[in-house]
Amino acid sequence: MPKQNIFDNETFFEGYRKIREKESNANDLFEIPTLFSLLPDLTGKRVLDLGCGYGEHCISFVQKGAEKVVGIDISEKMLEVAKSENRNPRIEYLLMPIEDIAQIAEKFDVVISSLALHYVEDFEGVVRNVNNLLTPGGEFIFSQEHPFNTCHSTGERWTRDEKGEKIHINLKNYGIERENESTWFVDGIKKYHRMFSTIVNTLVEAGFAIEKMVEPLPDEELLKKFPEHKDLFHKPDFLVIKARKHLGTP
Template sequence: MAQQNIFDNETFFDGYKKLRAGEKNANDLFEIPVLFSLLPDMKGKRVLDLGCGFGEHCKEYVRMGAERVYGIDISEKMLEVARKENSDPKITYELMPIEDIGKITEKFDIVISSLAFHYVEDFSGAVKTINSLLADGGQFIFSQEHPFSTCFSGGERWTRDENGEKIYLNLKGYGYERENESSWFVDNIKKYHRMFSTIVNTLVEGGFVIDKMVEPLPNDEILAKYPDYTDLYHKPDFLIIRASKK
């Protein structure tokens, strides 16, 4: 089965780049700071970045002391930017979907992934392969869209008051684990919904111990600058997990 490669769609790619360049984007405000806060000491570490995108994280891991960084992504457009703007002798970039990481023969101390696993259908298979690629005591740190987001499959996401302010989230179909299609810059983007329990149990059954889970929320400083992010108290955007190989 062919893997989805939405990031090489010109319309999607341009829209995504503009979004990430904006000061208010949720990745920079919430997801990335938490992801990096969960990293161990990177000195001398061998790192595998799954869905490395533009390679900015890979370059940062080298700055933090990583000895070897291997970044894979399914998007040639993403990797073109990575090789041009974030290259380093300690970094190798390769065109590869997450589903094919079983082809990798080396071992790593840390496997990291930022917002990629909601695009992967076989989460269980990926988790087991990641475990096999990690050295003893290795860590798997990843973020994904929050399960309250991945279960959304159309209709009105929020109930609002007479002024249009969000009162609460309209949640339905959470227990139906499935492939959903959504529109984000383009139509028919495939994402895979899994419940919290499935994510946790898959990690445990795949040979991991869960160290920490975070659902990032805005602090007072962010709310003062961007009050719209109050809605994260109804529905966090991200789920971030650090797990260790048993």
């Protein structure tokens, strides 16, 4: 079965790029700062970026001292931008689905993924492959859409008062792990819902120790500038996890 490659859809690609250019986009305000706050010292490290997109993170890893960065993505459009705007002699970009990383014949000290794993059906297989690609004690740091997001499929996400203000989220079928289709610029975008326990247990069973989990929320200063993000106190948008491969694992 072919892997989902929504980013090569022209409508989706342009819509996504416009969102990322907005000052108030949640990636730049919450997800990326949190992900980067969990990074170790990258000096002399070999880094693998799963779902590298435009390659902006890959450049940042090099600037932070990484010896080599391999960025993989399934999207030719994304990699065209990466190779044009974010190239560096220490960066190698590969056209590859995340599910196929077992084909990579080298080891890494750090594996990082930003908002890509909720598009992957075989999460367990990917986590096992990441563990195999890491050196002993290596770190796996990733973000994904929050499980309270991925469990939503149809219907109104929020209950609102008579003024249209959000009162609470409408949460249903959280305990049913499944593929959901949604509309975001285009129809038929597939995301995979997994419970917190499944995510954590999959990591542990694959040979990882969980070091930190973060559900980013706005602080007072950010809320003054972007008050619309107060709804994150009802439902965080992102889950960010730092896990470490056990030292005794080859």
